[in-house]
Amino acid sequence: MKAQLSIIGGGVMGEAILSRLIASNLYLPSDVCVSDPMPERRALLEKKYGVQVTPNNLVAAAAEIMLLAVKPQSLNAAAIGLANAPATCIVSILAGVTLAQLEVMFPSKPIIRAMPNTPAQVGAGVTAIAANALVTAAQLDAVRKIFGAVGTVVEVAESLMNAVTGLSGSGPAYVALMVEAMADGGVAAGLPRAIAMQLATQTVLGTAQLLTETNLHPAQLKDQVTSPAGTTIAAIAQLEKAGLRSAMIEAVLAATRRADELGN
Numbered sequence: 001m002k003a004q005l006s007i008i009g010g011g012v013m014g015e016a017i018l019s020r021l022i023a024s025n026l027y028l029p030s031d032v033c034v035s036d037p038m039p040e041r042r043a044l045l046e047k048k049y050g051v052q053v054t055p056n057n058l059v060a061a062a063a064e065i066m067l068l069a070v071k072p073q074s075l076n077a078a079a080i081g082l083a084n085a086p087a088t089c090i091v092s093i094l095a096g097v098t099l100a101q102l103e104v105m106f107p108s109k110p111i112i113r114a115m116p117n118t119p120a121q122v123g124a125g126v127t128a129i130a131a132n133a134l135v136t137a138a139q140l141d142a143v144r145k146i147f148g149a150v151g152t153v154v155e156v157a158e159s160l161m162n163a164v165t166g167l168s169g170s171g172p173a174y175v176a177l178m179v180e181a182m183a184d185g186g187v188a189a190g191l192p193r194a195i196a197m198q199l200a201t202q203t204v205l206g207t208a209q210l211l212t213e214t215n216l217h218p219a220q221l222k223d224q225v226t227s228p229a230g231t232t233i234a235a236i237a238q239l240e241k242a243g244l245r246s247a248m249i250e251a252v253l254a255a256t257r258r259a260d261e262l263g264n
Ligand SMILES: NC(=O)c1ccc[n+]([C@@H]2O[C@H](COP(=O)([O-])OP(=O)(O)OC[C@H]3O[C@@H](n4cnc5c(N)ncnc54)[C@H](OP(=O)(O)O)[C@@H]3O)[C@@H](O)[C@H]2O)c1
Pocket: 008, 009, 010, 011, 012, 013, 014, 035, 036, 037, 038, 041, 057, 069, 070, 071, 072, 074, 077, 078, 079, 093, 094, 095, 115, 116, 117, 118, 169
């Protein structure tokens, strides 16, 4: 049976997207087929979501939309035999892999390159998409709906996709590092670990919500928190001394460069 959607690679991101598509009723489990080499993984996805599973990418490829969710290093192996895949539209979430490279692998196919992030697991992701010239308005709409089920969708020029990868694709790891470090600071100052984690996580969540809902510039928010001769400016002086801003800028650039390398 031809599935509406196939997912090639049922790992972290494949499952994150799958789980929201099923939970939001955008796809019926019977309309989705997931291909993964690991029997335990297939069994888990089949049991948890009721989807079709297969170890054979060619079987899965018989779908309206084929979502490639393998690691960039596994793409060549995963794509063997898929050049003439019956899939109508190919969607790739692979870091660094360009539309031009995908067009060589899947000649004459409508292809969309996408970069989601792991908050997709809770429907709070952000995904950038870029389409090739063969994608129809209906296909773009269908793919927008897929990523809309896991969060916000933005369209960007394909030339910016590696920068997106360096910022929002990899970004949850930077924020997680910051939350962990803030909690460690709280523990160093005497807070119990569980309370410190709750305070750190909610501070990040609330600050993101405040910035989103008020459209405040981050500098204005910082100024609101920073009393003259107060506690916050003492902390900020330390962060500036340690080069936090520069470290964050360099981190995004390093991830962007790595995405460039993965595409070569
Ligand atoms: N994780 C993120 O935050 C994130 C965010 C945005 C985009 N991405 C992109 O999403 C892709 C997947 O990342 P991930 O973190 O989900 O990786 P992952 O957890 O390793 O998932 C990849 C899955 O593909 C399977 N696989 C390997 N070779 C295959 C083949 N030939 N055919 C079918 N399936 C195959 C893997 O099985 P085995 O484990 O048995 O090899 C694994 O289950 C990557 O290209 C990454 O750049 C990831």
